Amino acid sequence: MTTAVSARLSSPLARRLGGCLFLALVTAVVTGPDGSNVHPLDGVKNSLLNTRVFGFLVFGLLLFAVTSLSGRTKPIGLTQVRTRLSQAVGQRGTRPTGYLLLLAIAVLVPLQLSPAAQGSLFLDVGIYALLALGLNVVVGYAGLLDLGYIAFYAIGAYTTAYFTSSVINGKVVYPLPVHSPLLLNPFFVFPIAVLIASVAGIILGGPTLRLRGDYLAIVTLGFGEIVQILARNSDPLTNGSRGAFGVPPLSLHIGGFSYTWGQDALPYYYLLLGIVVVVMIAFSRLERSRIGRALAAIREDEVAAEASGVQTLRYKLLAFAIGASTSGFAGVLYATRQFFNPETFSLQASILVLTIVIFGGMGNIFGAVLGAVVLQGLAYILRDPIPLIGFKVPDADRFVYFGAVIMIMMVFRPQGLVPSRRRKREITMSEQGMGSADSLGSGEVSA
Amino acid sequence: MTLLVVDDVVVRYGAVEALKGISLSVEQGEVVTLLGSNGAGKTTTLRTISGLHAPARGTILLDGEPLTGKPPHEVAAMGVGHVPEGRRVFPRMSVNENLEMGAYRDRSHLKEDTDRVFQLFPRLAERREQQGGTLSGGEQQMLAIGRALMSRPRVLLLDEPSMGLAPLIVQTIFEIIKQVNDEGVTVLLVEQNAAQALRLADRGYVLETGTMAMDGAAKDLLVDDRVRQVYLGEG
Numbered sequence: 001m002t003t004a005v006s007a008r009l010s011s012p013l014a015r016r017l018g019g020c021l022f023l024a025l026v027t028a029v030v031t032g033p034d035g036s037n038v039h040p041l042d043g044v045k046n047s048l049l050n051t052r053v054f055g056f057l058v059f060g061l062l063l064f065a066v067t068s069l070s071g072r073t074k075p076i077g078l079t080q081v082r083t084r085l086s087q088a089v090g091q092r093g094t095r096p097t098g099y100l101l102l103l104a105i106a107v108l109v110p111l112q113l114s115p116a117a118q119g120s121l122f123l124d125v126g127i128y129a130l131l132a133l134g135l136n137v138v139v140g141y142a143g144l145l146d147l148g149y150i151a152f153y154a155i156g157a158y159t160t161a162y163f164t165s166s167v168i169n170g171k172v173v174y175p176l177p178v179h180s181p182l183l184l185n186p187f188f189v190f191p192i193a194v195l196i197a198s199v200a201g202i203i204l205g206g207p208t209l210r211l212r213g214d215y216l217a218i219v220t221l222g223f224g225e226i227v228q229i230l231a232r233n234s235d236p237l238t239n240g241s242r243g244a245f246g247v248p249p250l251s252l253h254i255g256g257f258s259y260t261w262g263q264d265a266l267p268y269y270y271l272l273l274g275i276v277v278v279v280m281i282a283f284s285r286l287e288r289s290r291i292g293r294a295l296a297a298i299r300e301d302e303v304a305a306e307a308s309g310v311q312t313l314r315y316k317l318l319a320f321a322i323g324a325s326t327s328g329f330a331g332v333l334y335a336t337r338q339f340f341n342p343e344t345f346s347l348q349a350s351i352l353v354l355t356i357v358i359f360g361g362m363g364n365i366f367g368a369v370l371g372a373v374v375l376q377g378l379a380y381i382l383r384d385p386i387p388l389i390g391f392k393v394p395d396a397d398r399f400v401y402f403g404a405v406i407m408i409m410m411v412f413r414p415q416g417l418v419p420s421r422r423r424k425r426e427i428t429m430s431e432q433g434m435g436s437a438d439s440l441g442s443g444e445v446s447a
Numbered sequence: 448m449t450l451l452v453v454d455d456v457v458v459r460y461g462a463v464e465a466l467k468g469i470s471l472s473v474e475q476g477e478v479v480t481l482l483g484s485n486g487a488g489k490t491t492t493l494r495t496i497s498g499l500h501a502p503a504r505g506t507i508l509l510d511g512e513p514l515t516g517k518p519p520h521e522v523a524a525m526g527v528g529h530v531p532e533g534r535r536v537f538p539r540m541s542v543n544e545n546l547e548m549g550a551y552r553d554r555s556h557l558k559e560d561t562d563r564v565f566q567l568f569p570r571l572a573e574r575r576e577q578q579g580g581t582l583s584g585g586e587q588q589m590l591a592i593g594r595a596l597m598s599r600p601r602v603l604l605l606d607e608p609s610m611g612l613a614p615l616i617v618q619t620i621f622e623i624i625k626q627v628n629d630e631g632v633t634v635l636l637v638e639q640n641a642a643q644a645l646r647l648a649d650r651g652y653v654l655e656t657g658t659m660a661m662d663g664a665a666k667d668l669l670v671d672d673r674v675r676q677v678y679l680g681e682g
Contacts, residue, residue: 303499304594310551311518
């Protein structure tokens with residue numbers, strides 16, 4: 001009798017049930033009332049004794065039911081959705097209908113959203129999708145871990161502020177204490193910012209790209225911090241922490257035709273959507289080009305790539321510059337829409353972009369965009385009460401949930417939402433004990 | 448005709464002198480082997496020839512043209528194929544993709560050269576779509592050699608092709624090196640497996656802690672008392 005019970009208890013099904021219920025209790029505690037300095041455990045006690053704990057247990061049972069149906073160990077349904085999705089998305093550009101469908105969704109869905117959501121769609125989702133696409137070239141294609149990526153975004157934004165001015169209530173406003181003698185329409189700042197950002201990328205990359213993965217990460221981390229601190233402390237140049245106010249919105253004047261991107265977020269969104277689509281096409285071509293093959297070889301084994309005649313340093317610099325210019329471009333776009341100050345370009349922003357790339361599927365273009373949609377969408381949804389259960393996540397706790405989603409994702413699907421073909425192989429191979437799946441920089445040190 | 452000349456080359460790692468002024472030459476069509484124990488500087492010699500290390504002194508000539516100070520990709524373009532130590536195939540690329548990377552500089556003969564490599568290595572032909580990292584050690588070595596051949600090198604630098612392989616596979620690899628050489632590719636072979644290397648080679652050099660200790664015809668070295676004692680583990 002007892003052996004039968006213990007056998008039951010140790011069965012995978014029972015363990016999963018226990019896991020789900022435990023998860024429910026943890027969630028109840030995490031979302032429950034706070035403790036205090038005097039009684040730190042009050043929070044735990046009160047949330048477990050409160051009746052709302054039953055609600056969470058029901059959720060735990062539901063989770064168990066959903067994950068156990070049809071006897072699979074992986075969440076059901078998701079697998080089918082995934083294969084459907086990857087079929088629709090197309091592995092090698094064979095499914096134009098899938099692309100058109102996705103584009104139609106991207107065009108039509110925002111029309112149904114609230115103005116606040118539309119604004120977030122541009123600032124949080126769209127801009128970060130663009131940033132992730134650029135970082136994907138650096139991290140996903142070339143395997144270089146860049147933790148200071150947001151610095152180039154800052155360079156783009158501050159360049160825009162330097163070259164523009166606007167008229168507010170009849171008064172000319174310069175975004176920064178210093179300004180260019182020649183003021184430009186923001187559209188003309190794009191090429192300048194892209195150029196400056198890529199030059200900054202090359203200046204940073206020149207001496208540092210000789211370093212291997214981990215060291216490069218530290219150096220770029222330092223670079224990102226330096227740029228942010230410079231922006232914060234150089235008051236006479238950057239306005240310090242007060243930031244740049246007065247960058248004009250985008251506007252076009254061609255002949256008699258004139259259009260200004262105003263308060264409404266949608267026109268900005270559609271412009272950005274167009275840019276993202278163009279960048280996606282460009283980068284997918286890049287991936288399949290000679291350059292893309294060189295980058296893949298560098299990522300897999302730098303010594304072997306070098307012996308095959310690949311100019312490794314040059315291609316690493318190129319990847320770095322492409323990433324930097326994409327980031328700079330996004331910075332211009334952001335600056336024309338939104339006030340910014342040095343806090344906009346924090347390390348956390350760099351890490352968020354990296355998270356999006358890894359979450360979406362490193363090395364995959366659709367992954368970068370989908371990662372931005374899911375993660376940033378999640379962050380947006382968590383700002384308001386969750387539909388159905390009416391529970392509002394406290395602002396201070398938002399990143400706990402955010403982090404939990406990322407952790408669960410990395411445990412159950414380490415290759416990301418839409419993994420690249422190569423990334424998928426890395427994960428399977430490392431599970432079979434061959435090679436490492438972190439794959440940022442080739443593992444071995446050359447003799 | 449002398450194809451490759453290494454003349455009085457010094458290489459330093461910081462304060463350590465890895466090569467203390469070594470010289471060697473390889474004639475067109477020869478197989479020359481470079482022997483020596485661990486840390487003698489064999490790998491450093493090959494890496495210096497292919498531009499992965501810059502010599503502090505000395506010259507390296509390929510067919511009369513200086514290689515010294517050129518970056519690896521230029522050296523490769525001039526006709527030096529390097530099969531690095533430890534094989535180093537691209538683990539997540541298929542066999543086909545690995546070979547394609549070998550023809551990275553010039554893809555005009557891609558099809559023809561791929562067929563040639565598959566002829567040379569029928570085992571690879573059976574595994575065209577398999578990933579490099581999932582091949583056996585011997586197959587990886589074949590792939591690394593095949594990849595180097597894709598660039599149509601004039602001289603092939605092989606760094607310990609027998610390392611970590613079963614004796615039977617080593618036999619096969621050496622037979623293939625012979626075959627490659629018969630097709631007109633000059634070979635500079637670094638080996639610890641001295642007996643087999645000397646049986647294959649025309650001439651040999653012996654490196655000892657950064658200096659050239661001996662050189663001569665392979666058949667003479669094979670019967671030399673000191674070589675027999677130190678490198679062949681005999682009497």
